[in-house]
Amino acid sequence: MVPSRYVKHSPATKESVFVQVLVLGDIGRSPRMQYHALSIARHGGRVDLVGYYESEPHPDLLTNPRVKIYPLAPPPDLLRSGSIPFVISGPMKVLWQVWTLTRVLGYQTPPARWLLVQNPPSIPTLAIALLVSVLRNTHLMVDWHNFGWTILAGTKGRNHPFVKISRAYECVLGQAAPTANITVTRAMKRQLERPPYNIKSPILTLHDRPASIFQPVNSLPDRRDFLEKLPETKAFAAKIMAGETKLVVSSTSWTPDEDFSLFLDALVAYAEGEDVCPLMAIITGRGPQKAFYEERIRDLQQKGRLPNIRILTAWLTIEDYAKLISCADLGVCLHMSSSGVDLPMKVVDMFGSGLPVVAYSGYESFSELVQEGVNGCGFQTAGELAVLLKRLFSPAGSNELRALREGAKKESDLRWDEEWDRVLGRVFGFVD
CATH class of the missing domain: 3.40.50.2000 (Glycogen Phosphorylase B;)
Structure with missing residues (x-):
């Protein structure tokens, strides 16, 4: 359970709930983060949605006056082409992301009550999100979809130096960063509570559920x-x-x-x-x-x-x-x-x-x-x-x-809105 000091109970404050939702990826291909934004807006909260604008987002996001999208500038094509060795392109891409995230989160967007961050990617997202949350007095919530270092290990091998660095970084930032955490499974929650993560801040499991656009065929x-x-x-x-x-x-x-x-x-x-x-x-x-x-x-x-x-x-x-x-x-x-x-x-x-x-x-x-x-x-x-x-x-x-x-x-009877209200509605102050 999330400590009561992080929970808004008064219905009168619903319109003042302001959440930044950050995904260091294509917004249109990040359904869970889009659904977070739509759920917050549905309850009357304000949302700044930050991420890459490479494919069309959910149509309701584009027409909702409570949602504002801040596109991140993608890294130069040279860094994404694969023509430069990863030992060079990887760090350069991270430096580019540090600059764009700092500029958007620190200067282009107004301070928010909450910063909800998708993980992975964890580098440099967690570090920049932690810095911004401290400087702006914002509560940081991490939505754990997976572990970034295990994805990197799939292409580089578990013994690669970058994989070891990524794992240590994710564990340290996971312990230091969040006010609260969300996981997509109960099994992930159990892993975060054990070594090497040892996360002590509250961890809630929010299973993915389909949005209303996904319905069985009628006839x-x-x-x-x-x-x-x-x-x-x-x-x-x-x-x-x-x-x-x-x-x-x-x-x-x-x-x-x-x-x-x-x-x-x-x-x-x-x-x-x-x-x-x-x-x-x-x-x-x-x-x-x-x-x-x-x-x-x-x-x-x-x-x-x-x-x-x-x-x-x-x-x-x-x-x-x-x-x-x-x-x-x-x-x-x-x-x-x-x-x-x-x-x-x-x-x-x-x-x-x-x-x-x-x-x-x-x-x-x-x-x-x-x-x-x-x-x-x-x-x-x-x-x-x-x-x-x-x-x-x-x-x-x-x-x-x-x-x-x-x-x-x-x-299909189990829908996103009901699951989100049950798990996060009270945290953000929308459900008493």
Whole structure:
């Protein structure tokens, strides 16, 4: 429980609640931080949302008079191109971020009562946020989505000097910085309470829940209309509606913590089976490894390794993405969790749309989201995923798939607004 000195109780102060929400990433691809901003504004608070403006944010943020967006200047292309060795580009990028964060948080934005910061990235976010909160008498709250050093270890290895520095930095700042903390899972909360973090400030768990834009499809005509309108599906709409082709959707940031080779290998193994149902797989998102996997998909198709399987990559608006997953037959999640204690937001959105999932399950917090055989199924290898696809899309598996969809629809009843009010509404003084 957050100490009472940090809690506003008087309804008369609601309009004076002013929160800065900081994400050192693309605002439009940071749904949880956008939902924080919308929840605060919904209760009458004011929000300054700070981050990179690379893709379109949630439409309600753009029209809400209580929300003001402060875009951060992105690092120069030279620092992001990969043409400079990481030992040089990494520190230079951090210096650029220190300057832009200090300028926006310290000079361009007015002082706020709270500064809510997404972690990771922790470098230099936590240090600058701590400095600003001390100088401006602002309460600092850290929303732990994952651990930054474990993500870096995924590409550099756990023994890399920068990884060791990152881990020490995150532990020290985690102990020193926050007035309060939020975690996405109970497992993450337990880790922060133990060595090497040993965080003593209050830690609350706020599970991700779907926003109102993610809803189960209302009717078959609605599903048909959307599939016939969307460019990626219109040529296959009739077969999808007839059940002759199954629509599978996956969302990714195309980063190393989601090994899409596993999905492609599973599709090859699925296609080699007898009397399997044709599939259409749509993979949405942007990221650094997208071109690599698109080339591999083309190679598999040209070699005839994917008969009766159509794979498309797409970048959709949030409205079209929400409708797409509500119209799909199955969602696939390859999130592997660098820390073992975070959870993929994409599965939350799929459940919000009443879509059952098959998801990589090899990490501690998996069961906090997916209930095996109730709203989804877990796998850890390409072979296991191929078996699941064959089973669920076979005539004998139709009842199981229908039961999983019912479980996903029940999960969709748990919404972000209710979860946020229960956990953070009282902290910010919106709920007595």
